[in-house]
Amino acid sequence: MRTRYSIIATFLALTLGIFGVGCDSSTDNGELVASFEVETTNSTANFRDRSRYPDGEIESRTWEFGDGETANGQGVEHTYDEPGTYTVTLTVEGADGTTQSTSRDVSIGTQRFEVVVENTGPLLPLTKNGTFRQDGAFDSDIDPGEEAEFAFTVGPEELPETGTAFSFASRFDPSTDAFYAFRPEGIPLFDESGTPRGLDGPVSVTDNIRLWDAGTENAGDKIVEITDDNDDGTLEEDGTTYPAVSDVVEVTIEGQEDQSSGGYEFTVTIQNISDQTGATAENGDPIELSRGTYAAHFDRVPGGDPDDNPEDDVRYPGFITLDDSTASAGLATLAQNGNPADHDAELDAAQGISVPLSPGAFAAHSDAIQPFSLNREASEGIERIAEDGLPATLAETLGEASAVTDGGTFGNGPLPPTPTDAENEQITFTVNASPPSKEAPGDRLSIVTMHVQSNDYFYAFKPAGLPLFDDNGDPIDGTQTAELSLYDARTEADQELGVGINQAPRQPSSDVGPSQDGTVERLTSNIGASSLTDVIEVTVTPVSQ
Structure with a gap:
C-alpha cells in the first residue's frame, strides 16, 4: 500500500537538523519547551512527553496523531488502522496559559x-595525455627539418566552470637541462565563445x-625562463646562449568537429625549423627536439578564477607550483636526457574523466513494480534522468504507484568527484x-542517478530493486x-565519455x-572494473524512529 511520498533528501548536516525539529520546540532556559519520544511496534505507537517548563508548571498535554484522532496525557498509546507515515x-500548556507545540513524522x-x-x-x-616523437621514426628525436604530429579529442570543458588548455614539453638538445614548453598553465584550446583554436585551419x-x-644541476634550484636579457635576439642563461625560440621550433594547432567522439579533434604539429633558419647550438652542433609529452587539461580548478587567485590555475604536471617552480622527477629526466617515459607516467596519474553524479530518484516498493526493464524502451522518467540528470519526472511517476511505500528525489545539484586528500562528497x-x-x-x-559524463548512462540496482530485508526478515545493513x-x-x-558536446556538462x-x-x-x-x-x-x- 502506498503510504507516503515526499522529497526528504539533503546533505547529512541538514538531515540531522531536520530530525532535530519536531523533538524540541525551544532551547531557551526557563521557557516552556514541547518535546516527546516515540516507540513503534507494528501498528501501535507509544508516545512519552518529555516537555519541560523550568519557570512554570505544565498543566495539559494534547496529542494529535495525524489520522484525525487525538488524546490527552503525559504518556499515551495509539493504534493506527493503516500503515503509513503520520505527522x-x-x-x-502551562498553568499560566503559555502554549508550545512540536511535530514530527x-x-x-x-x-x-x-x-x-x-x-x-x-x-x-x-x-588526455601522451608522448610524441619524429613522424615515421621509432623512439626518435625530431631532427632539423623533421616534425612530430599527434591528435586528441576533447570538449570545450570537462566540468562546468572550467576550460580546456594544452601543454607540451620537449628537450633542447644539446643542453644540460633546457626544454621547450608553454607557461605552466598552458594555452587555451577554445576561445570565450567556445570556438576551437584552428577551426579555419592550422x-x-x-x-x-x-x-x-x-x-x-643543483638541489633545490627552480625552473627559470631563459630570456633575451641583452635584447640581441638570442637567449642567455648562466653564460650559455641559445637561439630564439622561433628560430628552432614551430608549433601549429588545428581544431575541427569530430563526429565519432562528438567533441573536437585537435591536430598538433611540432616542427624543428632550425634547418631553415640556420640556427645551431652554441658549439655549432645541430639542434634536436627530444621526444616529448603533452596533455589537454583543465585551465582552472572547477569554479576557480585565476585572475583573482593564481592558485586556481591548473598547471602542467611537472611544474611544481605556478611560480618559483621546481621540476618533478619526470620532467627533470625529460629535460636532462630527452626521455619522456617518467614524465608521461606522472601525467598518467592525473589523467582520466572526472565524473559527477546527478540528483537522483529513489523509491521503496513491493515486487509488483520496477522503475525500468531491460530490453524495453526507457520511460520518460528514466530518459530525463539518464540524459539530463533531472529526477523529478521519474520520482513523480513512482509516487503515483500504489506499490510504492516511500520515495522522492535526492540531491540539489551534481554530486562532484573528490579532489586529492579531501573527503568524498556524499x-x-x-x-x-x-x-x-x-x-x-x-x-x-x-535508486537511479546519472553518470554525468555520458549521454544517457545511469546507475541503478537491478530493475526489480534491492531487497531491503534478508531471508530471515531482518533489515539489510551495510555497503550495497x-x-x-x-x-x-x-x-x-x-x-565519447567526457568529450561529447551533447553530454550534460557541455550541452547548451x-x-x-x-x-x-x-x-x-x-x-x-x-x-x-573501470575508473x-x-x-x-x-x-x-536501518535506523529507529
Whole structure:
C-alpha cells in the first residue's frame, strides 16, 4: 500500500537538523519547551512527553496523531488502522496559559533506512595525455627539418566552470637541462565563445612557447625562463646562449568537429625549423627536439578564477607550483636526457574523466513494480534522468504507484568527484519500507542517478530493486555498491565519455542530442572494473524512529 511520498533528501548536516525539529520546540532556559519520544511496534505507537517548563508548571498535554484522532496525557498509546507515515503533534500548556507545540513524522508498520550515496571518483585535471616523437621514426628525436604530429579529442570543458588548455614539453638538445614548453598553465584550446583554436585551419602558437632551464644541476634550484636579457635576439642563461625560440621550433594547432567522439579533434604539429633558419647550438652542433609529452587539461580548478587567485590555475604536471617552480622527477629526466617515459607516467596519474553524479530518484516498493526493464524502451522518467540528470519526472511517476511505500528525489545539484586528500562528497536521505509479512515479501529499494559524463548512462540496482530485508526478515545493513550496475538508456546517441558536446556538462540545454531508438541495456554489473564507472558507493543502514 502506498503510504507516503515526499522529497526528504539533503546533505547529512541538514538531515540531522531536520530530525532535530519536531523533538524540541525551544532551547531557551526557563521557557516552556514541547518535546516527546516515540516507540513503534507494528501498528501501535507509544508516545512519552518529555516537555519541560523550568519557570512554570505544565498543566495539559494534547496529542494529535495525524489520522484525525487525538488524546490527552503525559504518556499515551495509539493504534493506527493503516500503515503509513503520520505527522504527530504535541501541544503543551502551562498553568499560566503559555502554549508550545512540536511535530514530527512517525512511520507506522514500516522500517526506516538511512541511505548514503557517495561519489568516490577522483577529480582528475588531465583529460588526455601522451608522448610524441619524429613522424615515421621509432623512439626518435625530431631532427632539423623533421616534425612530430599527434591528435586528441576533447570538449570545450570537462566540468562546468572550467576550460580546456594544452601543454607540451620537449628537450633542447644539446643542453644540460633546457626544454621547450608553454607557461605552466598552458594555452587555451577554445576561445570565450567556445570556438576551437584552428577551426579555419592550422594556426601557429609558437609565440606562446618559452625555453626553460629545469634547474636540475643543483638541489633545490627552480625552473627559470631563459630570456633575451641583452635584447640581441638570442637567449642567455648562466653564460650559455641559445637561439630564439622561433628560430628552432614551430608549433601549429588545428581544431575541427569530430563526429565519432562528438567533441573536437585537435591536430598538433611540432616542427624543428632550425634547418631553415640556420640556427645551431652554441658549439655549432645541430639542434634536436627530444621526444616529448603533452596533455589537454583543465585551465582552472572547477569554479576557480585565476585572475583573482593564481592558485586556481591548473598547471602542467611537472611544474611544481605556478611560480618559483621546481621540476618533478619526470620532467627533470625529460629535460636532462630527452626521455619522456617518467614524465608521461606522472601525467598518467592525473589523467582520466572526472565524473559527477546527478540528483537522483529513489523509491521503496513491493515486487509488483520496477522503475525500468531491460530490453524495453526507457520511460520518460528514466530518459530525463539518464540524459539530463533531472529526477523529478521519474520520482513523480513512482509516487503515483500504489506499490510504492516511500520515495522522492535526492540531491540539489551534481554530486562532484573528490579532489586529492579531501573527503568524498556524499548525500544522505531516509526512506521508509514495509517489512515482510505473511501476505507479501518486504520492500525493495530502487535508486537511479546519472553518470554525468555520458549521454544517457545511469546507475541503478537491478530493475526489480534491492531487497531491503534478508531471508530471515531482518533489515539489510551495510555497503550495497556491489549490487549496482551501469545501464544505457539508449535514448540518445552515445559520444565519447567526457568529450561529447551533447553530454550534460557541455550541452547548451537539456534534450539536445540525436535520439537513439533503443531499449535499456546493462553495460556492466562490475562497476569497480573501470575508473570510468567506479565512482559511486551506496550504503544502506536501518535506523529507529
